[in-house]
Amino acid sequence: MNRTLHLLSRKRQDLVDISHQVFGAIPDEYLRDPSNPVVVSVRGTFEGGKKVIPDTAIEYLYGISPNDRERLTRIAPYVNQATPRLPASFEGKRNYDERWLGARNDMPLEINFINAAWHSGYRTLDENFHDYTTLDDQEYQIASAFLDLQRQAGGISFVHNSHILAQRQAWIDIWIEKSASMRSIVGDYPSLFKKSPKSLKEQYNAVATESDYDWTRYIRLDIRHNTLLGDPRFVNALKPLHDSGMHHRYERKKHGSKNKPQR
Numbered sequence: 001m002n003r004t005l006h007l008l009s010r011k012r013q014d015l016v017d018i019s020h021q022v023f024g025a026i027p028d029e030y031l032r033d034p035s036n037p038v039v040v041s042v043r044g045t046f047e048g049g050k051k052v053i054p055d056t057a058i059e060y061l062y063g064i065s066p067n068d069r070e071r072l073t074r075i076a077p078y079v080n081q082a083t084p085r086l087p088a089s090f091e092g093k094r095n096y097d098e099r100w101l102g103a104r105n106d107m108p109l110e111i112n113f114i115n116a117a118w119h120s121g122y123r124t125l126d127e128n129f130h131d132y133t134t135l136d137d138q139e140y141q142i143a144s145a146f147l148d149l150q151r152q153a154g155g156i157s158f159v160h161n162s163h164i165l166a167q168r169q170a171w172i173d174i175w176i177e178k179s180a181s182m183r184s185i186v187g188d189y190p191s192l193f194k195k196s197p198k199s200l201k202e203q204y205n206a207v208a209t210e211s212d213y214d215w216t217r218y219i220r221l222d223i224r225h226n227t228l229l230g231d232p233r234f235v236n237a238l239k240p241l242h243d244s245g246m247h248h249r250y251e252r253k254k255h256g257s258k259n260k261p262q263r
Contacts, residue, residue: 003229005241006196007219008203015049015176018219018241019056022172023156025237028105030227034151037110038225040158041166044176045184048217051095053174054113054158061109061156062088062102073098101152108153114146117161117186139187140164161186171225177218193218 009015030038042050059069064087072090088102098113116139143162147169159165166173177185177193185191193204196218208216221241228234 001226001229003223003235003238005221005238006200007221007241008200008207009215009217009219010207012049012052012215014215015052015217015219016056018174018221019053020060021238021241022174022221023057024060025234026156026228027231027233028107030154031104031109031156032107032154034110034154037112037147037151037155037157038171039147039165039169040156041162041170041173042158042160042176043163043166043173043186043189045178046186048176048178049215050160050174050176053176054098054111054160057156057158058088058100058111061104061111062100063104064088097146110151110153110155111158112146112149112151112156113158113160114143115160116140116143116146116165137164140168163187163189171223171228173220173222173224175218175220175222177220178216192220196220 007014007018009018026038040054042053044050055066055069058064059066064072068087072086072088073094088100090098090100092098096115096118100111100113102109139162143159143165146159147157159170175192177191179193193201196204200218204216204218210216223229223234223238
């Protein structure tokens with residue numbers, strides 16, 4: 001059993017709001033077991049802004065600013081006993097494999113991230129429909145090995161661009177698509193935008209023609225894990241997303257965000 005929300009973003013802040021709403025809604029007891037983290041899959045188009053999801057979840061759950069998060073990734077190699085106490089620690093290779101450790105509500109919290117498509121150069125489905133099955137398997141193996149790493153605390157594991165893992169192990173699967181072109185989707189996977197509700201497609205096409213909306217995206221949010229689906233605290237906390245302007249409504253707004261999307 002899944003629960004699916006079809007959403008439409010117009011600006012970067014919409015993706016930030018989705019991240020805050022979803023990950024802020026996860027009850028603490030599901031973030032305590034190091035052997036059973038909440039697994040989140042994020043997939044979609046090349047440079048669609050997928051990295052916004054884990055980055056802003058890290059900021060929100062640890063209570064740090066975007067500048068703090070960036071600073072932590074830069075100073076991590078130089079941290080020692082003389083370094084002032086920081087809200088979280090970072091190790092790994094930024095944007096490829098990241099390991100964060102901190103606390104939330106006086107509870108140890110580890111948030112990890114891996115981009116399973118890094119080694120393949122963000123391959124996309126070309127017009128010849130090449131068979132990428134072997135690469136899909138390799139990406140799943142990378143993602144699985146990442147999930148098998150010993151954790152220091154419970155928390156969240158973000159895995160980007162592994163279609164097999166999304167189907168098999170994800171508690172939450174987030175799809176971000178900035179166009180209806182299959183050739184721009186990372187990996188061998190068809191457009192989900194084409195399967196979205198007709199009313200949302202009409203909204204997307206209307207918003208996409210507006211130059212003010214550089215962050216027009218179709219976002220499909222699938223909750224796949226029965227633990228979350230069966231918890232009314234989590235399900236009810238997602239209701240504002242369903243009722244928001246991102247879902248089946250088009251509102252013309254001005255904004256000034258011109259930030260380049262991240263992969």
